Amino acid sequence: MYYDIFQDYNKAKPxxxxxxxxxxxxxxxxxLAQTQTVLSNILIKEGKYNEAMILLKKSQQFAENENFTEILPDIYQGLIKISLKENNYRSAFGYQQELDALEDSIFSVNQTQIINELQTKYETEKKEKENRILRQNIQIQQRTTLLLxxxxxxxxxxxxxxxxxxxxRNKALKQKAILYKQERELQELENSRLEDQLFAEQQINKLQNEKLEHQNRELSSRILHAINKNETMNSILEELRKNKDDESIDNSQCYLRVNQLVKENTSVDKEWDYFKIHFEEVNPGFFQSLQAEFPELTQNELKLCAYYRIKLSTKEIAKILNVTNAAVQKSRYRLRKKMGIPSKTELPEFMGRF
Incomplete structure (x- = not known):
């Protein structure tokens, strides 16, 4: 092509x-057909039409036999040029018709090829699209299946x-019900045990109270017996005192002896000591508790508290202490005031707390 442009054919031909x-x-x-066609163009430009015609015919024959249509337009153009140079317009027209037919054929082939290519491309794209949609559907189906x-x-x-x-939960509820039942049974057993224990304690307390009451009654009986003995002794002593001055009876020595015996048997202190021993056996800790709370109490007031503890009356206490009822009432008033005992509270009830 370089030699064709600059028309340096002599260098191009070799x-x-x-x-x-x-x-x-x-x-x-x-x-070979392509190089012959190129060489024929150079020969045409050099005016060597016969040589160029021979080469073009050879190339035409090969192209037609081998269906090498790409080179035929160049061959026909070369033949047209030679015919025109030789003033053979009839041949030039014939070659031009063949060239036009070839170009139409090539165009048709090209169009068909383009259409086929487009059809193929369309079919390919359609197939790819269908495959893509199919793959997407498969993926969706797989995902759906996976999700399912x-x-x-x-x-x-x-x-x-x-x-x-x-x-x-049912097992826990059953266990809870069993535990609740067991707890209820245990609670019932505990309540029954507590009731039995309470009943036993009540019976024990009842027996103890009965025993205490019995012992207190024994103490009261002994005190009353001592009171009666003292009254009897005092009556004897009073009778002897009346007969002491009777001159018809010589009983001075007898009076002195009886008087001594009466005084010995009517000793309040001895009776108190005996009473205190038996009282503390029946009511242990009474005097200690009382003195701990009321340390200012005197011995006579402690005696008075003990007598009220065993529920002796004012008259009985007066006989024991060999004093008047008024003296006992006065002592009782002072005792209430010192111990702060309300007027509505009975002294035996209050003393029962100790």
Whole structure:
């Protein structure tokens, strides 16, 4: 092409001829036809029409035999140029018609090829689109299947968990009911035991109170016996005192002896000591508790408290202490005031707390 542009044909021809020789050696008819066509164009420009015609005919024959249509337009154009140079317009017109027919054929082939390519491309794209849609549908189906499997597994897991939950819950409720029943039975047993214990304690307290009352009654009886003895002794002593001055009876020595015996048997202190011993056996800790709370109490007031503890009356206390009822009432008033005992509270009831 370089030599064609600058019309340096003499330099171009050796290379073209060498290319033709190589084409024959390697047996490439296509390359030989192309180099012959190029060489014919140079020969036409040099005015060597016959040589150019021979080369073009050879190339035409090869192209038509081998259906090498790509080179035919160049061959027909070369033949048209030669015919026009030789003023052979009839041949030029014939070659032009063949060229037009060839170009139409090539155009038709090209169009068909383009249409086929477009059709193929369309079919390919359609197929690819269908394949893509199919793949997407497969993926969607796979995802749907996977989701269904996951949902089914999740449903199974939830069902199993709910079953286990309700089973454990029912088991826990049963255990709770059993524990509640056992606790209720234990509570009933405990209540029964407490009731039995309370009943036993009440019976023991009742027996103790009865025993205490009995012992207090014995103390009261002994005190009353001592009171009666003192009264009897005092009556004897009074009778002896009346007969002491009777001159008809010599009883001075007898009076002195009886008087001594009466005084010995009517000793209040001895009676108190004996009473205190037996009282503390029946009411242990009475005097200690009383003195701990009321340390200012005197011995006579402690005696008075003890007598009220065993529920002796004012008259009985007066006989024991060998004093008047008024003196006992006065002592009782002072005792209430010192111990802060309300007027509504009975002294035996108050003393029963110690």
């Amino acid at each position: 290379y073209i001829e060498r290319a033709m020789q190589l084409s024959r050696e390697i047996g490439s008819g296509t390359l 499997i996951i949902s089914l597994i999740a449903l199974i897991i939830v069902t199993v968990l709910l079953y286990l939950f309700y089973r454990l």
